[in-house]
Amino acid sequence: MTVRFGLLGAGRIGKVHAKAVASNPNAKLVAVADAFDKAAQDLAKSYGAQVRTIDDIEEAKDIDAVVICTPTDTHADLIERFARAGKAIFCEKPIDLDARRVRECLKVVEDTGATLMVGFNRRFDPHFAAVRKAVDDGAVGAVEMVTIVSRDPGAPPVDYIKRSGGIFRDMTIHDFDMARFLLGEEPVSVSAHAAVLVDKAIGEAGDYDSVSVILQTKSGKQAIISNSRRATYGYDQRIEVHGSKGMVAAENQRPVSIEIANADGYTRPPLHDFFMTRYTEAYANEIASFIEAMTKGKKAEPSGADGLAALLLADAAVQSVKEGKAIKI
Amino acid sequence: MTVRFGLLGAGRIGKVHAKAVASNPNAKLVAVADAFDKAAQDLAKSYGAQVRTIDDIEEAKDIDAVVICTPTDTHADLIERFARAGKAIFCEKPIDLDARRVRECLKVVEDTGATLMVGFNRRFDPHFAAVRKAVDDGAVGAVEMVTIVSRDPGAPPVDYIKRSGGIFRDMTIHDFDMARFLLGEEPVSVSAHAAVLVDKAIGEAGDYDSVSVILQTKSGKQAIISNSRRATYGYDQRIEVHGSKGMVAAENQRPVSIEIANADGYTRPPLHDFFMTRYTEAYANEIASFIEAMTKGKKAEPSGADGLAALLLADAAVQSVKEGKAIKI
Amino acid sequence: MTVRFGLLGAGRIGKVHAKAVASNPNAKLVAVADAFDKAAQDLAKSYGAQVRTIDDIEEAKDIDAVVICTPTDTHADLIERFARAGKAIFCEKPIDLDARRVRECLKVVEDTGATLMVGFNRRFDPHFAAVRKAVDDGAVGAVEMVTIVSRDPGAPPVDYIKRSGGIFRDMTIHDFDMARFLLGEEPVSVSAHAAVLVDKAIGEAGDYDSVSVILQTKSGKQAIISNSRRATYGYDQRIEVHGSKGMVAAENQRPVSIEIANADGYTRPPLHDFFMTRYTEAYANEIASFIEAMTKGKKAEPSGADGLAALLLADAAVQSVKEGKAIKI
Amino acid sequence: MTVRFGLLGAGRIGKVHAKAVASNPNAKLVAVADAFDKAAQDLAKSYGAQVRTIDDIEEAKDIDAVVICTPTDTHADLIERFARAGKAIFCEKPIDLDARRVRECLKVVEDTGATLMVGFNRRFDPHFAAVRKAVDDGAVGAVEMVTIVSRDPGAPPVDYIKRSGGIFRDMTIHDFDMARFLLGEEPVSVSAHAAVLVDKAIGEAGDYDSVSVILQTKSGKQAIISNSRRATYGYDQRIEVHGSKGMVAAENQRPVSIEIANADGYTRPPLHDFFMTRYTEAYANEIASFIEAMTKGKKAEPSGADGLAALLLADAAVQSVKEGKAIKI
Incomplete structure (x- = not known):
């Protein structure tokens, strides 16, 4: 079976997903929609797809699934529309920045029986997936403590920050999902600290750029998350799972693996400087997983529930910083 | 100048310090005292020292300094006695498990003008010291976030746990000192989570074995500490300092640096399995630093103030777990 | 400009190049030829190409270039035919196993002015290319010594061995090319040792499976090559260039970068187990370079001259083993 | 039993051995002899030993063993004298630069039944010893190929070079011993290449500074050695043993294990810059092994035979370079 796709949104992440769909032997990119006609035309042309409106895609008989890459504030509406239209839905995270709106939306998904997958791409990174597999295979015994370091090469523009829902809902949310993915048990308590150390403008926009979080599950398992909007040495993405029998860790990835030694020491090149090159394989595997599910x-x-769970942890982190206490989930 | 030493306590850690003193070209081990005569005799004999009582050492004209390696509940009393006797004092951590008692003791030290150094040996590990030096040299710019992973190969006997003051005052206290050493600014807020995941007997003794802590300074710098009483792969001791210009990290140490590759992959031997082999150089450097100070x-x-500061962070961590909130210092 | 390709040979390596051509935005796979019709049909279908005979491709107006992936003993003839037909030619290594035949063939290429590129894919591996770039950028100063370790996960079938020209012409030839690529000066002397340590059947076929080679240039620069047909831990491919100012090395590549630590130590997964997964990027970059040249x-x-130079080194190595002396080039 | 030592030669390496003897619980440094009285006095004083003449040490009843650290051209004579005097002998490498003289000397040792150990310290390095142990334990199966990289941080003074017997007898000899130690079978053939790439003055002194060697045993096992008198990044000492079941390798050692990451990449400090800091543990273990043997x-x-065997390989390498052929042993 070939899954026929409509793509909503032809921006940066839309292009990534278009390529993933087009390269997949079980999928076909049929149509692209974007408010900017040229963006839609260019992308459609690259992969032999048509440009259509969202309305047309909604009603199209020759489309089985949509990939939603439009701005965040349109996600929930589009999910509801396409769930009702009987399409399978892959939606970039987040569903919405407001947990109540997410719950309403998931109700529609449930009522319609639609397939919904949320874009937490890191689960599909080969290295992180291998960590999860090692855990599942019992390599570390019972999971006890998870450590996640996640630092961006640089902060996004303040305009983006303002619309982002804040660092916990925009950036840490990936780590909340990864922590849930690896702990194997739901966190019931969240303590977070946050500060502005990188860029005052981020603070003026009401957000933080440097945060630390502890999650704890009912049985006492703990996850620690360290986030910064700054890492001069590249996109720093490490996870480590410590259990009763041992530990498994995923190392950082670099585009080139050479080392130069001289009187100053031994130097390896910086890490990837961009999430799209760091997670190229993850994005392809993610869409492949969606297609395989269908x-x-x-x-x-x-799932949508996973999207909600991560958002609730982000909301709890925001509240923890504000109230200076551990928040129960 | 040769510093003439009396050693109080000829147990495990006493032997470490006796060797460090005896090997130092500017020091001489003159006398050893221990409640168990045979232990004192054996150790004294190894280094050509005499066995004396604590009273004799206190009054001795041929002794400039003492190393206190007796049980924890005698530390504060001995510090006060030897401060009044005009001796320089190196005392194993902690001064006392009760911050009020520590304050009283430090008052005596201050009044007598005695030299007091507290045994946070990790500051003298060549690798951790090199991290601090890199920070001081500006290699990472302004410090923003410190990450400390510290896991013991195995839990101590429950009898020890009961007298230890609990994991925060016994084990994490080293990491609190290291965090202070590296943050360059005092923590003003502490959030801690704790659980019993390794050994129920530890829980029955009223303690935890798996803890996570966030420290935050006034300007927003953060330190994360992850502790476990269990690490099947050896003595896991890593620190990482992240700043505005970069990061510096100290890797784990192993006794032997080989790697075996076969069909199962590439395997390196486990880490050190004991703090005394892991920190051999640190103990020697620590006593050398005390001698150099004199x-x-x-x-x-x-200093004694450093010992107190770390204890206060431990007390705050205990309180944070109990009250489920960030504790202000 | 779009380069229109004919592919000769739809076997294992043919498929690799077909994909590389099809994925390249400046190329189009027009036709596929193979003695086995089904292989040609399947491959052509995957990329929307036609199945044609070699004769048809030779005369085709809609084909600018050919990729020769047929058996080795057809390479020289095909190069000559397509050179005379005015096509650009990418030919898998080697041009021929006989240096005289290679020289004849290159004469035709020269006379016709045809573009000929020989498939030493490793030059295009991002990591090895980065080593070369570091050398070109002066990172190690004047090159002095090159070390190449190249071990296959397992030996090919003895039938392949018999037709291969022997390990020096089949396997080491890649390392001879890499040594030339990195030394920056032609070797003038070759000493080789060889033995059968892996599989007696290889010896019975008149070949070796474990060889060591030293190359030396006129100015005294040296390259060491170590080859084995066996590496239980995967495809072991390392190079190191040592110069007056330092050293640059390319590390091995593994499909997944995780590490598991337990009581047995720290274990990382084996390396790639196959040259096609190890050199995926190299094959794509290689065809891209050919297209860019056109x-x-x-x-x-x-070039063809590079193919000949590597073959002459292989011939010299064979002779060195036989005669027990250094062979002058 | 305590072994009572006389030390002949109070220079750089004499000090290393004096310390090793003095630190060993089963040994006592009784006397020191040196042509320079002050050197002897200083060293003797440091360890509570006496200054004596070589004649006095030869006749002394209170001395069981000698450590010979005098200039190379005195080694064979001193070994013979002390063998006849009934002392056990530890002699720094080499016994002599002339294989005939070595044979004569070993005849005396054999006739007198004296204990003689030769100072190939690297066998006692914990990391290299662990490689050998892994091989003995069968971790790599049957040994097939050994790779040794050995580069000095910088060349010694030309005056030293002139007296050294040349790079093969002075520097590579350590690697010849290591190859024999790891191959588990005697080399029967040697091919060597050599050049002057580092310092013309070395060439004018009749020596080389950059050499490559292949050794081969009767059954076909091979060892490759790469030597340079220059390594800007420190004392580069790596060995790797490849066998039928896998590989074991010893990594380089550095004084401090930290890594700094910034926009230029990830940098670790250089390696040790001196053989005495690199091999501190090896020297202590070496003397301990001698004492244990006694x-x-x-x-x-x-043994002396090991010293001779390594020298014969060095002689063969010299001849191989001169004659441009593999030399049979």
Whole structure:
């Protein structure tokens, strides 16, 4: 079976998903929609797809699934529309920045029985997936403590920050999902600290750029998250799972693996400087997983519920910083 | 100048310090005292020292300094006695498990003008010291976030746990000192989570074995500490300092640096399995620093105030777990 | 400009190049030829190409270039035919196993002015290319010594061995090319040792499976090559260039970068187990370089002369083993 | 039993051995002899030993063993004298630069039944010893190929070079011993290449500074050695043993294990810059092994025969370079 796709949104992340769909032997990119006609035209042309309006895609008989890459504030509405239209839905995270709106939306998804997958791409990174597999295979015994370091090469523009929902809902949310993915048990308590150390303008926009979080599950398992909007040495993405029998860790990735030694020491090149090069394989694997879910009747994961769970942890982190206490979930 | 030493306590850590004193070209081990005569005799014999009582050492004209390695509940009393006797004092951590008692003791030290150094040996590990030096040299710019992972190969006996003051005052206290050493600014807020995941007997003794802590300074710098009483792969001791210009990290140490590759992959041997082999150089450097402070008139550091500061962070962590909130210092 | 390709040979390596051509935005796969019709049909279908005979491709107006992936003993003839037909030619290594035949063939290429590039894919590996770039950028100063370790996960079938020209012409030839690529000066002397340590059947076929080679240039620069047909831990491919100012090295590549630590130590997964996964990027970059040479008028490298030079080193190595002496080139 | 030592030669390496003897619980440094009285006095004073003449040490009843650290051209004579005097002998490498003289000397040792150990310290490096142990334990199966990289931080003074017997007998000889130690079978063939790339003055002194060697055993096992008198990044000492079941490698050692990451990449400090800091543990273990051989009746290894075997490989390498062929042993 070939899954026929409509792509909503032809921006940066839309292009990534278009390529992933086009390269997949079980998928076909049929149509692209974007408010900017030229963006839609260019992308459609690259992959032999048509440009259509969102309305047309909604009603199209020749489209089985949509990939939603439009601005965040349109996600929930589009999910509801396409769920009702009987399409399978892959939506970039987040569903919405407001947990109540997410719950309403997921109700529609549930009522319609639609397939919904949320874009937490890191689960599909080969290295992180291998960590999860090692855990599942019992390599570390019972999971006890998870450590996640996640630092961006640089802060996004303040305009983006303002619309982002704040660092916990925009950036840490990936780590909340990864912590849930690896802990194997839901966090019930969240303590967070946050500060502005990188750029005052971020603070003036009401956000933080440097945060630390502890999650704890009912049985006492703990996850620690360290985030910064600054890492001069590249996109720093490490996870480590410590258990009763040992530890498994995923190392950082670099585009080139050479080392130069001289009188100053041994130097390896910086890490990837951009999430799209760091997570190229993850994005391809993610769409492949969505397609596999549709064609083989597997559950599409991460689900809408996963999206909600990560958002609730982000909300709790915001509250923890504000109130100076651990927040119960 | 040769510093003439009396050693109080000939147990495990006493032997470490006796060797460090005996190997130092500017020091001489003159006398050893221990409640168990045989232990004192054996150790004294190894280094050509005499066995004396604590009273005799206190009054001895041929002794300039003492190393206190007796049980924790005698530390504060001995510090006061030897401060009044005009001896320089190196005391194993902690001064006392009760911050009020520590304050009283430090008052005596201050009044007598005695030299007091507290045994936070990790500051003297060549690798951790090199991290601090890199920070001081500006290699990472302004410090923003410190990450400390510290896991013991195995839990101590429950009898020890009961007298230890609990994991925060016994184990994490080293990491609190290291965080202070590296942050360059005092923590003003502490959030801690704790659980019993390794050994129920530890929980029954009223303690935890797996803890996570966030420290935050006034300007927003953060330190994260992850502790476990269990690490099957050896003594896991890593620190990482992230700043405005970059990061510096100290890797784990292993006794042997080989790697075996076969069909199962590439395997390196486990880490050190004991703090005394891991920190051999640190202990020697620590006593050398104390001797240097005495002979060259430098300040002996870490000081009694450093010992107190780390204890207060431990007390705050205990309170944070109990009350489920960030504790202000 | 779009380069229109004919592919000769739809076997394993043919598929790799077909994909590289099809994925390249400046190329189009027009036709596929193979003695086995089904292989040609399947491959052509995957990329929307036609199946044609070699004769048809030779005469085709809609084909600018060919990729020769047929058996080795057809390479020289095909190069001559397509050179005379005015096509640009990318030919898998080697041109021929007999240096005289190679010289004849290159004479035809020269006379016709045809573009010929030989498939030494490793030059295009991002990591090895970065080593070369570091050398060119002066990172190690004047090159002095090159070390190449190249071990296959396992030996090919003895039937392949018999037709291969022997390990020096089949396997080491890649390392001879890499040594030339990195030394920056032609070797003038070759000493080689060889033995059968892996599989007696290889010895019975008249070949070796474990060889060591030293190359030396006129000015005294040296390259060491170590080859084995066996590496239980995967495809071991390392190079190191040592110069007057320092050293640059390319590390091995593994499909997944995780590490598991337990009581047995720290274990990382094996390396790639196959040259096609190890060199995926190299094959894509190689064809891209050929296309760039055609479209931008750059020199196609490695050239036929490079193919000959590596073969002459292989011949010298064979002779060195036989005669027990250093062979002058 | 305590072994009572006389030390002949109070220079750089004499000091290293004096310290090793003095630190060993089963040994006592009784006397020191040196042509320069002040050197002898200083060293003797440091360890509570006496200054004596070589004649006095030869006749002394209170001395069981000697450590010979005098200039190379005195080694063979001193070994003979002290063998006849009934002392156990530890002699720094080499016994002599002339294989005939070595044979004569070993005849005397054999006739007198004296204990003789030769100072190939690297066998006692914990990391290299662990490689050998892994091989003995079968971790890599049957040994097939050994790779040794050995580069000095800088060349010694030309005056030293002139007396050294040349790079093969002075520097590579350590690697010849290591190759024999790891191959588990005697080399029967040697091919060597050599050049002057580092310092013309070395060439004018009749020596080389950059050499490559292949050794081959009867069954076909091979060892490759790469030597340079220059390594800007420190004392580069790596070995790797490849066998039928896998590989074991010893990594380089650095004084401090930190890593700094910034916009230029990830940088670790240089390696040790001196053989005495690199091999501190090896020297202590070496003397301990000699003492253990004496006190526990074990064979002292490496023996005089080991010293001769390495010298013969060096002689063969010299001849191989001169004659441009593989030399049979």
